[in-house]
Amino acid sequence: MASTQFASQLEVDRSNSSFWDELCGTGTARALGVVDRSPESLEKFDQWYLEFYPYLSDHIPFANLADKSVLEVGLGYGTLATAIMKRGAIYHGLDLAAGPVEMARYRAGLLGKDADIRQGSVLECPFEDKTFDHVISIGCLHHTGDLRQAIDEVHRVLKPGGKATIMVYNALSYRQWFFRPMASLRLALSSGGDGTPLHIVEPKALDFDQSGEQAPETAFVSGRQLRILCSRFERVRIRREHIHREIMFRGMPRRIALALFGPWLGLNLYATLAKRTAATV
Secondary structure, eight states: OOOTTOSOHHHHHHHHHHHTTSOTTHHHHHHTTOOSOOHHHHHHHHHHHHHHSTTHHHHSOGGGOTTOEEEEEOOTTSHHHHHHHHTTOEEEEEESSHHHHHHHHHHHHHHTOOOEEEEOOGGGOSSOTTOEEEEEEESOGGGSSOHHHHHHHHHHHEEEEEEEEEEEEETTSHHHHHHOHHHHHHHHHSOOTTOOOBOOOOSSOSSBOTTSOBOSOOOEEOHHHHHHHTTTSSEEEEEEEOOOOOGGGTTSOHHHHHHHHHHHHOSEEEEEEEOOOTTTO
């Protein structure tokens, strides 16, 4: 469901295409001193990324991707694209914006890989039914303007028995409880309704570009809402992850904050999804 500030999905797509043309992570890259695309600079960024999200390997089965057909939706700086290709997967990429597509293609070239990386919308995913063994989308689907349709498209392009790993924003994270306690309580006590996401105006943007502009469209869901949206899948596992660097966590090592608070109040929801096998479809 698109935010009411937009007249149509087409407008959402146009705004997203423009906004995300700047690679997600550009601000961090500059802070790290990464100002070019040399292999050394990209490796420096990738090392930071994988250390900042140390739990990714708990959700993405890197070790089991060799020779598997894998689609990544939302490409950013290309860190996960590189990690997936290095594991021997048959890699495919999809992003609405030109910048991330070009970066992923460049990354594939550095690895000598012939990858199918396309510019397009996951809401009209340009791949046939039952194409992929695994779909991975970290921090993308909640920006599309139609989270329900995005998840349905992930389901469509998976082979029977295929799996998906998606990350979306948690509407009941510690940040939401702090800034919106009563609304968070009502949501926590609710059944999740029909799964329709919330469109929350953040006191501080979770995603913003170098000019300070906030991402055009961002949806938040509770675990219950996400489970409803993923009901077409045979198996759904949802886990909370991620603590940022707010002042309340600065007195403890980040790995401790991640372990203690992430599973209960983390900013993100990681869903591991399994499509029904052919025998049960």
